[in-house]
Amino acid sequence: MENQLTSELASKTSPLVPREVPQLPLVDPQQAARARRRNTIVSGVLLLLASVAGGLFFSLGRVEKVAEWKTHEVTRGEMVVSVIEHGVLESAENTRIVCRVRGENTVTWAIKSGEEVKAGDELVRLDTLVIEETIYEKTKYAHWSKAGSMVLGNMMRKASLAIPEYEQGRFQVEVMKKQEMIAQRKSDLQTGRNFENHAKEMLARGYESEWNVVQYGTEIKSLESALELEKTELDVLENYQRREKLAELKGEYDKWSAKHYAEVERSGANDSRRDRAIEELGFCVVKAPRDGLVIYPSMTKWKDEPDLQVGKSVHKDQVLLLMPDLAKMQVKIGIHESIVDRVKNGLPVTVKLMDRTLEAKVSSVALVASPAGWWRGNSVKYDTVVELTGINGLKPGMTAEVEVEIARLPAVLRVPASALLETVSGYSCWVETGDGPRRRRVELGDRNDLFVVAKSGLQEGDEVILNPLAFLEDAQLEAMKLFERKEEQQRQQKEAERATAEAR
Structure with a gap:
């Protein structure tokens, strides 16, 4: 701009000089100084506006980013360690009504499941031809x-x-x-x-x-x-x-x-x-041996209809119906192999039904695991029975949420499980501070479905960021390191297996 002003001044002072001939510019020293001061002021204003705009943009962006994640305050208090499983009510003692006719026989009539019967009432008729x-x-x-x-x-x-x-x-x-x-x-x-x-x-x-x-x-x-x-x-x-x-x-x-x-x-x-x-x-005419409720046998996990059905065949010794003892009910759940050693007879249990909540205790834990199948996700579980005796209004087939209390820990530091992330060096969480999120390595103790005991690495009152993997780049980098490390371990294991196979 200064060159432009000098050129304009020169053109006014020497109008008779031809444009093709180069001449030295004639500049007024005071006017040039005023122009320089004006340019400096304009440049400074522009830089100030740019810095203010950048700061506002950064601040607004940070506020928006902070607003996306949620935090939870680390507190100290009692924590109940429990396992929650779902099961179905059944009778602890069932009168089994079995088919006593040899071979395959077609069902021509069957009573509906859930009917109340008297001793001697007909329950099932089989084809007699x-x-x-x-x-x-x-x-x-x-x-x-x-x-x-x-x-x-x-x-x-x-x-x-x-x-x-x-x-x-x-x-x-x-x-x-x-x-x-x-x-x-x-x-x-x-x-x-x-x-x-x-x-x-x-x-x-x-x-x-x-x-x-x-x-x-x-x-x-x-x-x-x-x-x-x-x-x-x-x-x-x-x-x-x-x-x-x-x-x-x-x-x-x-x-x-x-x-x-x-x-x-x-x-x-x-x-x-x-x-x-x-x-x-x-x-061929099956009759009730006593008074009571008649139900179909429990359906297997992979079938959508009971075995007893009109037009279908039944074989000898097949269980056709059950007459449960409603005074002796129980619920059977599967406890995962990772925690079955902590589940003992007599532990307190809370059974939640649709219309009530019952308090009971663990009655028995199986010594042998139930067969794993695709309907269980191929996980190994042990059958655990909770008896509910002498309670009126219970019927077989009711769904139940069973919470087994494994331990009750007083005055422990609790951190949400969703705030923790497994890394190469162990478990970590990110605490919100005035300077932004800061990573903390945490030594963990016992846990339940929601919280984990923090033995070290955190203090009461810390605000931990929930689900840090979704918001923090640092957490994503740590997760990537762990992923790469596991991939490398798998690769080395495959190479070792291949070398062993070739050696044979």
Whole structure:
């Protein structure tokens, strides 16, 4: 601007000088000084306005940023350490009504869950067509088997009589016949010998020919051979044929006896099947064993309908209905494995229902964890039972919020759990000060769902920023460091596993 004013002054003082010819400017010293002072003042004003505007912008931006986060005052007082789980009321003692019919059977009618019944009232009806056909078939088979067993029994008795009939009858007759034949052979032999002796005497006197004597000798040898044959046959009959025939007869008896007893067993089995089918026909109508409330069994976590339903099939020993004892109710919850060691029998419990709050105590804690499943997020939990005995108005299926008081800590410094952030060096929080947020490393103690005990790092009255990760760049940087560190650890673990696998 100063150059512009000098140029204008020169053009006024020397109007006759041509513009193409360069000339030295002619400047008034006082006017130039006033121009410099004016320029300095203007520049200073502009700088002042810029600084004020920047300060206001920064201040407004800071106020807006501070207004975004919330703080909580760290206080000292009593803190209850508890675990809250949700469960469903159930009876501690249930009368189970099970299906007593074998196989798969279709439900034709079922009582509604939650009905009050009297002893002897019908609860479930099952289809009886298959059982009735079974009764007819088994009755027919039972009669057939009985008739067959009677016929085979007669054959067995006949075979049993054949043994003494042969041993004391036919065998003795055959022996006597053989003995008679032997006696006859002996008599014939003696007669032949007498004729031979007489013929020899007659030959000596000259009254008989020598040929006749030889013929008598031949006949005697033939009679001797016949006698020996009869004796041998008698010996075979007494010592071999007798035993062979007795063995044959006894085998025949054993055969018919086995068939008879097998048919008797078959007949008994068919009778038993028929009688069991008749008994199961009565089981197709399920009746209430006592007065009380009837409910369906608890539905499994992954199904949206009960097992008992008209048109569906049920099997033997399946639990159809439950009759709970309303005077002995309980609620079963799952305690996570990380804190189950702190839950003991007798700890105070607060049970919140829809219309009331009950005070109770832990009754039992399972020693074995419940099977983990996808419906539990694959977390390991232990069943914990809280008994609610002698309380009127409780019904199975009511939802309950159960708070188990693990510990009660007096006069401890409490910091909200949402104000804490895990970092590489441990847990930290950010305290609001006059100079802005300041990070504090905190040593933690026990905790509940809302607060954590601060052993060190904080003082009573400190204002801690809630959810610092969403507002503070420092917190975000610390979280990123922890994330990178965990990624590096995972990478190293994978490399170690890969090296181990390659070494094998």
